[in-house]
Amino acid sequence: MTDTLTPVLTEPWGVDRSWTREVYESRGGYRALDTAFAMSQDDVIAAVKDSGLRGRGGAGFPTGMKWSFIPQDASTEAGRNPKYLVVNADESEPGTCKDIPLMMANPHVLVEGVIIASYAIRAHKAFIYIRGEVVHVIRRVQNAVREAYEAGHLGTDIHGSGYDLDVVVHAGAGAYICGEETALLEGLEGRRGQPRLRPPFPAVAGLYASPTVINNVESIASVPSIVGNGAEWFSSMGTEKSKGMGIFSLSGHVKRPGQYEAPLGITLRQLVELAGGMRDGHELKFWTPGGSSTPLLTAEHVDLPLDFEGMAGAGTMLGTRALQLFDETTCVVRAVLRWTEFYKHESCGKCTPCREGTWWLVQNLARLEKGQGSEEDLDLLLDQCDNILGRSFCALGDGATSPISSSIKHFREEYLAHLTHGGCPFDPARSTAWASSQQEVTA
Template identity: 80%
Template sequence: MLTPVLSDGWDAEQSWTLASYEERGGYQALRKALATDPDDVIAAVKESGLRGRGGAGFPTGMKWGFIPQDNPNPKYLVVNADESEPGTCKDTPLMMADPHTLIEGVIISSYAIRAHHAFIYVRGEILHVVRRLQRAVQEAYLAGHLGKDVHGSGYDLDLVVHAGAGAYICGEETALLDSLEGRRGQPRLRPPFPAVAGLYASPTVINNVESIASVPSIVANGADWFASMGTEKSKGMVLYSLSGHVRHPGQFEAPLGITLRELVDLAGGIRTGHELKFWTPGGSSTPILTAEHLDVPLDYEAVGAAGSMLGTRALQVFDDTVCVVRAVLRWTEFYKHESCGKCTPCREGTWWLVQTLARLERGEGSEADLDLLLDTCDNILGRSFCALGDGATSPITSAIQHFREEFLDHLRHGGCPFDPAASTAFAPAGASA
């Protein structure tokens, strides 16, 4: 059930060092790639079926193929390590435990798209990761994996670890580029797309940490090996971040298509005496699902058909002690705070969503506020400048869809029925008194 590939060496002694990584076969895939034509590397990644591990699931090899090689400008590779989605915690442990997997992936990927400069954009608050990456990059330079004439191949590559200032919006790829160029991180109008005019108005590939870290294993073991895992349209293995009300939360590396029921079993089950109430398949910006979705295969297509998105595979599990209204309010407060303010629907809309949700959570307002929430979400969805606005609406609309009675219970009760200080005589809808 579990397929440790990216996480295979996490338990090795000093796994983050170059010596430990090379002892496990590290940088052999790089030597193999350098002896191959760059176009063949791109073709192998395409054939493997690797899709972006940052949320959208766009085919990685296809994204690389969009780079116009006849463009005289330099080509750039940018790794998006600005992991900021509430509940998402897969890239940070990967970079901490095995940074050289990412660095080897960066070198191979840069070689494939013919880039001679690469950047890893890391969330600034995770200073321990920044330092570990910087040391790993230094080790790679000293060993000849980076710099001039890498392993005598004639290929040159410089890699920079850049610490961001800590803004969720910089996880949006064009806002990340603006931040990397020294400007305020705000999304850009597209087109032009980054593949044509990205960093410094030059052709740029932007990929998630896990996407790039998967490349060495594809080169080393072959596209067919990678494609043998997962489902028909969602290939390979991924890191699932299981957090919340399970006995043993953590990272679980498994093929795409595993179910939450299987992952919860691996995590020791829901905490004693409680039942699953709701969960997120891909972080707080994906529509929430309920216990009836426990057996939905966790791949891009099946989760989409269930009415949500696989996203970053941040599986936040909430049991029956949690107030869904309060949880959604906390997430919405985050999106309101992190809105860059560039577009009116997101800047104003998230503010109104917080006001309305807070009123409902206090047991004030009326049932009409639910329609107001849905109407506000409808005016944000598809009308905001980037996906932040869309993501802010997802937990609200899905919560009302699945737990409308719980919202109304707040109004009937004059406050949150899950508040320990509130009257114990009241039982929320669906609960036994």
């Protein structure tokens, strides 16, 4: 089973002082830069395209194709404008915890990826946007950037190639909405983090109205290994349409939660075995494949391939591969309520469906969780979700509806049990029906 793991990005995590430039270089770090500089920019983009690398931030859009959208024709205004690379390190999806440990344990692989990606799209300025609350991560990446400048990996005439690049590490103000790429750009420019209307898309008019590529940390960190080992090496892992390896974050009721780097297409059953199984005496009840904004699945889905197509076929999304596992002791209704409260709190308020809709979702879920209302309220919840889905300004509203609609689909009887018990059947102290029965016994 251990052969299932393919440690590439996570391979040096256990090495002493793995975050330093000396350790990174001793293990072959920054050698891919010279390989990239020996290629034309278009050839680097083609290599990433051929590798089949798809965005590791949730959407799964082909990375090389995204880079190729940047206009380079100097006869157009967009082509004459400076190009920018922005790394989205505003990791804040509930359950997602892969980018932060990657930046802590191996920040130089991100820096090297930034250099190669910037070279490929002909950018001379790059930004790494990190969530403001994780100060220790910000300092770790800032130090890695400083070390790269000192070694000549950043700055002017990098490795004698004639290519110049400056990298800025930017601390966000701490807002979930800034994980949405255009809201991130607003925050980077010093404004309130709210999504922009598209078109124009960032590839044409992004940061400072110039062509901009925005990629996730893991996407950019995967680039040095692709350039160094070749596109065929990367595409040999994974499935036909979901190539390469990825970091799967397992949390919840497993014996060994953590990060497991494996080829896309691995199953949850295999990952749970690698994690030592569910905690003793308990069984899997439900789980999320890509964080709380993806429709949840049940124990019946443990053998589905964890790739983009396999999850889409099950009516959900691979997302950020944040696998939250819950056993039979967990109340689905309460878990969904907690997630929905998060989305209500993090809504930027720009559009009515999300601003008002998430508030009403919380009100109705809270009543149901307390055992108040009727079965008709479930249909009302689904109707509210239908009025938010596809109508909000960005994907936050859509994500807020996913756990609700999927949980009612798979666990409708559990919602009804709350109404029958007058509260949560998993928590007798909060169930009016249970309390009444106890009073009768006492009497």
